[in-house]
Amino acid sequence: MTSLFSDSISEIKQAATIIKQGGVVAFGTETVYGLGADATNSQAVQRIYQAKGRPSFNPLIIHFSDLDHVFQFVIKTELAHELALKFWPGALTLVLQQKKNTNTQISPIATANLSTMAVRIPSTKVARQLIKFSQKPIAAPSANSSGKISPSTAQHVFQELNHKIDAIIDSGPCQVGVESTILDLSNNVPTLLRPGGVTLEDLIPICGPIISNQPIETKIIAPGQLSSHYAPHLPVRLNCHEIFPDEALLAFGPPIEHTGLSKNLSNTANLEEAAQNLFAYLRFLDVQGRELGLKGIAVMPIPKTGLGLAICDRLTRAAAPRLA
Numbered sequence: 494m495t496s497l498f499s500d501s502i503s504e505i506k507q508a509a510t511i512i513k514q515g516g517v518v519a520f521g522t523e524t525v526y527g528l529g530a531d532a533t534n535s536q537a538v539q540r541i542y543q544a545k546g547r548p549s550f551n552p553l554i555i556h557f558s559d560l561d562h563v564f565q566f567v568i569k570t571e572l573a574h575e576l577a578l579k580f581w582p583g584a585l586t587l588v589l590q591q592k593k594n595t596n597t598q599i600s601p602i603a604t605a606n607l608s609t610m611a612v613r614i615p616s617t618k619v620a621r622q623l624i625k626f627s628q629k630p631i632a633a634p635s636a637n638s639s640g641k642i643s644p645s646t647a648q649h650v651f652q653e654l655n656h657k658i659d660a661i662i663d664s665g666p667c668q669v670g671v672e673s674t675i676l677d678l679s680n681n682v683p684t685l686l687r688p689g690g691v692t693l694e695d696l697i698p699i700c701g702p703i704i705s706n707q708p709i710e711t712k713i714i715a716p717g718q719l720s721s722h723y724a725p726h727l728p729v730r731l732n733c734h735e736i737f738p739d740e741a742l743l744a745f746g747p748p749i750e751h752t753g754l755s756k757n758l759s760n761t762a763n764l765e766e767a768a769q770n771l772f773a774y775l776r777f778l779d780v781q782g783r784e785l786g787l788k789g790i791a792v793m794p795i796p797k798t799g800l801g802l803a804i805c806d807r808l809t810r811a812a813a814p815r816l817a
């Protein structure tokens with residue numbers, strides 16, 4: 494049975510006790526809901542993979558509540574420190590080399606045995622209190638079944654993972670709505686592994702040139718790069734200027750004429766608003782569309798600037814051919 498908690502201090506404390514005891518708890522971050530467990534406890538981390546049906550080669554992001562704690566586990570480069578000061582707490586994940594011989598070890602299951610570790614300090618009060626009260630670094634992927642749409646509300650988590658996890662803390666809808674930007678700093682040149690809540694336009698003035706790591710099938714660096722991901726049941730068609738009668742419409746800006754099922758990510762073409770709505774609207778159109786017997790979801794063009802890059806990345810994966 495999955496317990497439902499509010500984000501009151503006393504209920505976050507109860508959730509922290511569950512984490513300390515090796516349980517798994519979903520909680521709201523500014524990006525999406527995460528499914529958290531004590532990153533130093535291999536059995537607890539294993540339960541995250543089980544609940545999500547996630548392949549064991551796909552490492553998790555380790556969440557911390559303060560900077561000093563992060564750099565006990567990973568090597569602090571000058572650039573990492575600068576980015577951390579500027580963007581944390583926030584929607585940026587840094588991939589850095591792990592330190593060897595730390596007293597408290599992060600479970601190698603959480604990092605899929607890599608020599609690097611993905612780290613981030615989330616900004617919601619609930620996330621940081623959960624980490625503080627449990628006194629543990631928390632391993633947390635997005636709280637969805639592997640390959641499916643990420644959750645931006647506690648209800649999304651409940652619908653998918655009820656009975657599979659110990660608790661969900663409801664702190665309302667997520668502010669940013671897409672996952673964190675993942676920047677790999679473990680090599681000479683900063684590499685973008687996943688566009689997300691912090692934009693390239695914000696990063697480049699600090700980082701200089703950033704290599705963009707396009708999805709590749711042969712060598713998976715961030716398995717979030719698997720081309721089919723974030724997949725609704727209905728097929729998704731992108732950059733549509735024309736909608737068929739048997740399609741649902743996901744609009745952006747002034748909508749195309751369509752009398753059937755539709756949602757508008759942002760009437761005013763505001764990319765922040767569109768990111769906030771993205772996963773909830775995709776889920777809605779998928780469920781309602783199937784009930785109405787529709788054959789697909791048609792998406793209007795969205796610019797690839799600012800948060801648009803992350804939005805287009807998720808939609809491209811939602812539209813990608815499904816792996817068998």
Ligand code: TXA
Binds near residue numbers: 610635672673
């Ligand atoms: O916003 C977010 O990042 C959310 C919230 C909960 O923090 N988390 C999230 O986790 O999106 P997840 O597991 O859904 O996506 C994390 C991505 C995966 O694609 C994983 O492969 C990649 O991060 N990753 C983790 N550790 C890595 C590492 N050492 N090197 C490269 N990629 C890594």
Ligand code: MG
Binds near residue numbers: 635643717
């Ligand atoms: Mg995910």
